Amino acid sequence: MPLQVPPAPAPALRSVLAALGSPTAVREARTPSLRAAQGPTSPELPLPVHVLDRIAPSGTSPTRLAGWRFLIRSGERAVAAADTMLTPDGWTFSHFFEGPYIASTERALRHAEAMPMPYQPRLLSVPELxxxxxxxxxxxxxxxxxxxxxxxxxxxxxxxxPPGIAAHRPHRAAELLKVLTHRMAPAPLLGSPA
Structure with a gap:
């Protein structure tokens, strides 16, 4: 079943296109694979990036939108990503980056495409972990x-x-949130030694 990718705000996309078209922005980016890309590059698969700061006891946890992430494709693969952020003046380009999350995101999206139910893909960051x-x-x-x-x-x-959590294994949110709740709980205060 195809994923239903939500449309990114037009200013966010324009800001990424402008950054990709700027030799200075690309040259100064700490993304060797983007600088070395042969041929045209294009931003694809815009995903809203949400942050989970706390887990609600009700089982539904509020998130906050932190930005939009675009995978930057060159040829047949993503070579980098571009993040955008909301400022008082609207959506703007934040930075380019690369690393293991690029390939991992592509892999997870490919597997999600094969799921029997339709879903809207997003990214969820848990900064504490x-x-x-x-x-x-x-x-x-x-x-x-x-x-x-x-x-x-x-x-x-x-x-x-994180250690003890298998990458690329789908979990119902309620199931994974139980594990995360335990990990995000503050450590108990130890008494003073006797």
Whole structure:
């Protein structure tokens, strides 16, 4: 079943296209694969990047939109990604980057395409655990910029995943949130030694 990729805000896309067209922005980017790309590059698969700061006891956890991420394709593969952010003046280009999450995102999206149910793909960052997941939201008509993480949504941890959490294994959000709740809980205060 095809994924229903939400449309990115037009200014976010324009800002990435402008950055890709700027020799200075590309040359100064810390992305050797982008600088070495042969032929044209294009931003594809815009995914809203949401941040999970806390897990609600109700099972639905609020997220906040942090930006939009575009995979930068050169030929048959993504060579980098571009992040955008919302400023008081609107959506603007933030930075280019590369690393293991690029290939991991592509792999997770390919597997999600083969799932029997349609989903809206998003990215969910859990900064406290240095974790990024592909968030497959069950409501394909939802605004990609908003919403809550529903218990029936699917989360696919991207590699590298935190120790003890298998990368690329799909989890129901409710199931993975239980594990994350335990990991995000503050450590108990130890009493003073006697």
């Amino acid at each position: 240095y974790m990024l997941t592909l968030w497959l939201h069950g409501d394909c008509t939802a605004d990609g910029a908003g919403g809550h993480l529903a218990p029936s949504d699917i989360l696919v941890p991207l590699a590298p995943a």
